[in-house]
Amino acid sequence: MEIYNKNVYKNRWIILAVVVLLPFMGTLDSTIVNVALPVMVNIFSVTMSSIQLIVICYLITIVSTILLFGRLGDIKGKSIVFNLGLLVFTIGSLFCALSKNFTYLLFFRIVQAIGASAAMANNQGIITQVFPANERGRALGISGTFLALGTMIGPPLGGIIISYLSWHYIFLINIPVGIIGTAIGFKVLPHKSNEKKEDIDFIGAIIFGISVVLLFYSLINGQTVGYDNNMIRISFIAAIILFIIFIRIEGKLKYPLLDLSLFKNSLFTVGILCTFICYASINSNNIVQPFYLENVLKMTPSFAGMIMMISPVLITVISPFSGYLSDKIGSEFLTFLGLILIGIGMGLIATLNENSNIYQLIVYIVFIAIGNGLFLPPNNSLVMSSASSDKLGIAGSINAFVRNLGQSSGVAMATMLLYSFMSMKMGEKVLGYIEGRDDVFMYGMRYVYVCSAIICFVGVIVTYIRLRKKKLNRKI
Incomplete structure (x- = not known):
């Protein structure tokens, strides 16, 4: 672990604010366009399946490159890679907003994702280096909470922006934040004194x-x-x-990109698996729910955004309480309970139809939000604390990789199931919402949420087995 001076320690909470900023904006940008997708279909004259490339290209780029940037951070210095990532992300955001056609937008989304990947790969490593052991769990919990909030706030914020402004502002909001973050980052983030002579x-x-x-x-x-x-x-x-x-x-x-020895620790392995499950479920919900709210329930993007804001608000309230509880009673039971609630919420949404009451949906969203609030901070802390001190940086990049893999897989799973079952219902190939046939969309949506519920309960079973083994070991 690198040793930093007293000024770095004194500025540790400012450093935390900076290193949480870009991953928050990065996860925000992975979902902020979701509510805008139905509108952007008409703006760019493309199909519903094509417009989702705006989300998918972004996530795939992050998943493909995040391990490389984590390794570069270990060798060149986490702070310099993080700062350059923040700069590239900001430039990419500007050119996304200025894009005149769909092809240019996709290209600059990839540029934006490269910047996000560089920062996400190194933020948790920076946190572990500047915070002492007695504050590290709290700092990592705050980081994990902001990552989840970025994922959750994206759709409702996108809905408000698309209703009152235009789709360009979805990307323009990143620019002032990125400029300020980059300026502060180059000033306060710890500088690496020497470069490691290791291969990439x-x-x-x-x-x-x-x-x-x-x-x-x-x-x-x-x-x-x-x-x-x-x-x-x-x-x-x-x-x-x-x-x-x-x-x-x-x-x-x-000197591998992916240190497989970390997976010998069952706490780390199960925590990583549950991270994947949680983020796959969150993103499958985030990609489908806007179409249900806007196309089936006929809501405006701004009202749909307000409904989707329920989840991040609840998570913001619950997460600090969850982090405090995990320090008192341990993280494992809270992750177990959180996954149960997420699974129940997903299963309940699968029972909805085109005539369902909006209040039913709100109750089910509350189940999912409480589950996420209970699960995310303790699980993040559990994963990082299960790694040895000399592998905290690598553990952070693996955690970030799996989180983004879960998001990408959630989008891919949701779109694959949605269109496959819609096509089955229609008896022909379907690649978008069919006007006047809400029943067809609901048929496909139902299977998306059933599948999300099933994978959550797989996580519940794995976590239960781990808890039971721990209890038996204590008795012995």
């Missing part, structure tokens, strides 16, 4: 990046051309083979 596994990074792109290409394009298409099958098989090669390469390297 660029070959592994390329193999891993290609495997991620091929995997999501096959999952997403399969909706359009069919999963029996030869190109889709080849891409899927190639993605699996490349990922296996990547794992074998990493296992033999002295």
Whole structure:
């Protein structure tokens, strides 16, 4: 671990504010366009499945590059990689807002995602370096809360912006925040005194990046051309083979991108698995719910945004209480209870239909929000505290990678299930909302939420087994 001077320690809460800022904005930008998607379909004259590339390209870019940026941070210095990431993210946001067509917007979303990835890979490592052990859990809990809030606040904020301004402001709001954050970051973040003489596994990074792109290409394009298409099958098989090669390469390297030894700790492994499950569920909900609110319930984007604001408000209230409780009674029971509530909420939303009362939906959203508030801070602290002090930076980048993988997988899973079951209901290929056929959308949506509930309860079972083993070990 790097040793920093007294000024760094004195400024640690300012440093926390800066390093939480970009991951918050980064996760915000992964979801802020969700409510705007139905409107942007008409603006850019593309299909509903095509417009979701704005979300998917952003998330896939982060997943593909985050391990590389985590490793670069270990060698070149976490602060410099973080600051450069914040700068690139801000520039990418500006050009997203200035984009004149859909192709340019997609390209600059990728640029924006590269910046977000560089910062997300290193923020938790910076926190662990500047905070003493007795404050680290609290700081990581705050970081985890803001990451979740970014994911949750995105859709309602996007709804308000698209109702009163234009889609350009979804990206323009990042610019003043990014400029201020970059200026403060270069001034207060700790500077690395010397550079490590270690190799970077660029070959592994390329193999891993290609495997991620091929995997999501096959999952997403399969909706359009069919999963029996030869190109889709080849891409899927190639993605699996490349990922296996990547794992074998990493296992033999002295300085790997992905330190597999961390997964020998069951607390870390189960915590990482539950992180994936939670964020996959959150994002599957975030991608589908705006279409339900706007197309089926006929709400305006601003009113839909207000409904979706319920969750982040509750999480903001519950998360500090959850973090305090985890210090008193431990993190594991809270993560267990949180996943149960998320699973119940997802299952209840699956029972809705086109004639359901809005108050029913609000009650079910409250279940999910309370579950997230109870789960996220304790689980984040659990994952980081289960790693040894010399691997905290690597653990942070893996945690960030899995979080974004969960978000990407949630979007891919939701769109795949939604359009597959809508097509089944119609008896023909469906790639968007069908006017006058709310029942078709509800049929597909129901299976999205059923699947989300199932994966949450898988997490509940795994967490229960871990809790039971811990209890038995205490008796012995």
